[in-house]
Amino acid sequence: MTVKKIFVCEDSIDGIFTAIYDAWNSRHGHTNIRIELQSEDGSVNYELFSEYIAVKTDSEKASKVDRSIKSKISQEAYEYVFTASCSDEKEKGDLIYRFLILGFSMGSSVVNYLGNDIVSKIFDMNRNLNNEVHHYLGFVRFHEIENGILYSKICPKNDVLRHLAPHFSDRMNTENFIIYDEKRKTAILHRTGLSWVYTYADNLNLNRLEQFSVQEDEFQELWKVFFESIAIKERQNYKLQRNNLPIRFRNNMLEFNNDKKFR
Amino acid sequence: MSVIIQENMSVQKKLEILSDAAKYDVACTSSGVDRKGIAGSLGTSVASGICHTFSADGRCISLLKILFTNECIFDCKYCFNRASNDIVRASFTPEEVCDLTIEFYRRNYIEGLFLSSGVLINPNHTMELICKTLKMLREDYHFNGYIHCKAVPGADSSIIEMAGWYADRMSVNLELPTTESLKQLAPHKSRKNILKPMKQIQLGRIESMESPIFGRISDKKLKSKYLMQDELEDNKAMVPEKSSVLGLVKRPAINRGFVPAGQSTQMIIGATPENDYQIMSVAEALYQKFDLKRVFYSAYISVNQDSNLPSLTSPPLLREHRLYQADWLLRFYGFEASELLSEQRPNFNVLIDPKCNWAIGHLEQFPIEINKADYYTLLRIPGVGVKSAQRIVKARRVSALNFEDLKKIGVVLKRALYFITCNGKMMYQTKIDENYITNQLISVKERLPYGIDGGISFQQLSLFDDVNFSAPNLQEFKSGIG
Numbered sequence: 001m002t003v004k005k006i007f008v009c010e011d012s013i014d015g016i017f018t019a020i021y022d023a024w025n026s027r028h029g030h031t032n033i034r035i036e037l038q039s040e041d042g043s044v045n046y047e048l049f050s051e052y053i054a055v056k057t058d059s060e061k062a063s064k065v066d067r068s069i070k071s072k073i074s075q076e077a078y079e080y081v082f083t084a085s086c087s088d089e090k091e092k093g094d095l096i097y098r099f100l101i102l103g104f105s106m107g108s109s110v111v112n113y114l115g116n117d118i119v120s121k122i123f124d125m126n127r128n129l130n131n132e133v134h135h136y137l138g139f140v141r142f143h144e145i146e147n148g149i150l151y152s153k154i155c156p157k158n159d160v161l162r163h164l165a166p167h168f169s170d171r172m173n174t175e176n177f178i179i180y181d182e183k184r185k186t187a188i189l190h191r192t193g194l195s196w197v198y199t200y201a202d203n204l205n206l207n208r209l210e211q212f213s214v215q216e217d218e219f220q221e222l223w224k225v226f227f228e229s230i231a232i233k234e235r236q237n238y239k240l241q242r243n244n245l246p247i248r249f250r251n252n253m254l255e256f257n258n259d260k261k262f263r
Numbered sequence: 264m265s266v267i268i269q270e271n272m273s274v275q276k277k278l279e280i281l282s283d284a285a286k287y288d289v290a291c292t293s294s295g296v297d298r299k300g301i302a303g304s305l306g307t308s309v310a311s312g313i314c315h316t317f318s319a320d321g322r323c324i325s326l327l328k329i330l331f332t333n334e335c336i337f338d339c340k341y342c343f344n345r346a347s348n349d350i351v352r353a354s355f356t357p358e359e360v361c362d363l364t365i366e367f368y369r370r371n372y373i374e375g376l377f378l379s380s381g382v383l384i385n386p387n388h389t390m391e392l393i394c395k396t397l398k399m400l401r402e403d404y405h406f407n408g409y410i411h412c413k414a415v416p417g418a419d420s421s422i423i424e425m426a427g428w429y430a431d432r433m434s435v436n437l438e439l440p441t442t443e444s445l446k447q448l449a450p451h452k453s454r455k456n457i458l459k460p461m462k463q464i465q466l467g468r469i470e471s472m473e474s475p476i477f478g479r480i481s482d483k484k485l486k487s488k489y490l491m492q493d494e495l496e497d498n499k500a501m502v503p504e505k506s507s508v509l510g511l512v513k514r515p516a517i518n519r520g521f522v523p524a525g526q527s528t529q530m531i532i533g534a535t536p537e538n539d540y541q542i543m544s545v546a547e548a549l550y551q552k553f554d555l556k557r558v559f560y561s562a563y564i565s566v567n568q569d570s571n572l573p574s575l576t577s578p579p580l581l582r583e584h585r586l587y588q589a590d591w592l593l594r595f596y597g598f599e600a601s602e603l604l605s606e607q608r609p610n611f612n613v614l615i616d617p618k619c620n621w622a623i624g625h626l627e628q629f630p631i632e633i634n635k636a637d638y639y640t641l642l643r644i645p646g647v648g649v650k651s652a653q654r655i656v657k658a659r660r661v662s663a664l665n666f667e668d669l670k671k672i673g674v675v676l677k678r679a680l681y682f683i684t685c686n687g688k689m690m691y692q693t694k695i696d697e698n699y700i701t702n703q704l705i706s707v708k709e710r711l712p713y714g715i716d717g718g719i720s721f722q723q724l725s726l727f728d729d730v731n732f733s734a735p736n737l738q739e740f741k742s743g744i745g
Contacts, residue, residue, distance in 0.1 A: 109660075109661055112657045112658060112660055112661045113658070113661045113662070114654060114657070114658040114661075114668070114671065114672055115658060115661070115662055115664060115665075115667075115668040115671065120671045134311075134313075137309070137313050138313045138314045138315040138316070138325070138371075138374075139315070139316070140371050141370060141371060141372070142369065142370045142371050143370065144369070144370070150369060150370070152371070167307075167309075168371075170299060170300040170307055171300055171305075171306055171307040171408075172300075172305065172306075172369070173300050173301075173302055173303075173304075174303060174304065174305050174405075175305070175369060193302065215366075219366045219367070219370065221275065222274070222275055222278055222363065222367075223367060223370070223372050225275055225278055225279050225282075226278055226279075226282050226327070226367075227316065227318060227324070228319075229278075229279050229282045229283040229286070230282050230283075230285075230286050230318050230324060230328060231286070231318035231319040231320045231322075232286055232287065232320045232322075232564065233319075233320075234564045234577060234578055235320035235321075235322070235562075235564070235578060235580070236319055236320050237319075237320050237321035238319065238321070239321070240317075240320075240321025241317045241318070241319060241320070241321040243321070244314070244317040244321060244323065245316060245317040253316065255316060
């Protein structure tokens, strides 16, 4: 009986790419390898007859994988893989590995191989993440704090921050803003006229960020007034509203604060 | 005319009144133009549009939708703001509109501004106010986001043109599908006055895309690229031949193009006796002859008491839904109105969506082989949408597709299975028979937008029923006559 080799890596694109690099190099046979993500508390559900290998994230190994995807498959495939790595799918490490095995043998046409289970799963993850990104483009709410800085807090299922950043930096290039992912404790920082930065947000002073500027209350009130008066009561349809704007997005949206109309 | 004007009204009160007054306007899309940010300006536009929230009626909110003023000299029977209604009147100042837009935009509440207005004093005065607000927003506040404004019928073409240089989208509301209905319910508006600015905007768009300088493009060029001979005659009638199509104003320094996101219009559905076939034919003509981006259909809501108006207890939402589905078929699926409806069968079926309905009536064109049919043929299959058709075309380059693959691609097989083959085989042995398939498809419950269930709308639809929607007709339909 062959012993299964399970590569346990960090939940990040570099972590997954390092694991793929090591797995490939182990020459253990693709069927006998699995890539697994470290859980947040570091615990592992050990399986019998398996060897667990802890992968130490190595940016050099990762960038080698990065380069070979771009040169041997395509830029498009790379983008699919990058987006998949931000998904909240637990199996994503192994799925990306399988997708790349296929990609290195098929070349750029792998992205059209939708009949294949692995490819279609990678696509589902992409679709799921991109849908969430699209939702957040509209559902992100900023409030103004002192010095006119805009601050937003979100709690997304997938790791969408880096997909949101280009949109908001372009749109609000005249503003200083912060978007904070409260689940992952990461943030995007943008300063007027500069490009955005992605960072761990352990040292953000959240208390200060929750303080409103002088005129903030007024505009929040105006927005709520508008939100109420624009609805047509003859067409009232809370189910449709919930279908279009699921409740999980509403926590950080001020027009739904104190909303007792959840149905 | 009774007008109550309150001095020193707060912005909040004005917003309450003037957004409430604007809510019946359907267009809230921010789509149609992709525009990157400009250093030093606030805002971008995204072609697909972005919904920022959804109101209690489930409709998308993407724009700050307001009237500039709800004072109006017109007395359209269906409109809440008509001159003869005794309501509180309010007007914004251009600064107030700009502040609201910018501050809402910075907080990511909205994608831009939708500015409509009652007709204050006269059409020119109103259009000037709209234009002034837009200019201020673009030039003083450096706003680069989306702006949709109305072209007020009857306003001077030079003011309409100026607004067109600042706006992304403009719309002139058709209000009602036929001239007679318009005469009856909107006595101050005429078909000609509505179509003239529509034509002006269309020609302006063509001119601004064709050539960067002013001056009329030769008829020949227009004709060859965009227009038919008979329309050219229409143009001459509507736009004086010697002058430029546009009103010849000096365009603003930051050139975003002339109405780059195109124009739209809306019709009220259910206030007048037109049937679906008439409505779709009007929409089709607007798409073809005026190059509109969207036609919106607005289920009539009774806000006024008037002997000329029907008394509906709730808006005909299912009918509106069917019209939107059919509109989609016109714009993206290559259908023509005359394929979907006819004089003999002038209304959509409540039980089945327009595409299924069409397919059942054209069984001779089926089954379609998934691995061979071209894109537009694929689009005609019930259960196959634009996205799945595109995916099919892509995926079958790699390998022949079977039913399992189609499922993964997103084809709704329970609808499609009667109309397709994969590699020469149907999914199940099934009768190719109108009655049989109709019954099968009716039993597959269609996912309607929540709240639009048969119940309410069924009654509403029969208000002007000449055909189809009553129970006996349902039997007829099921037995294949309908």
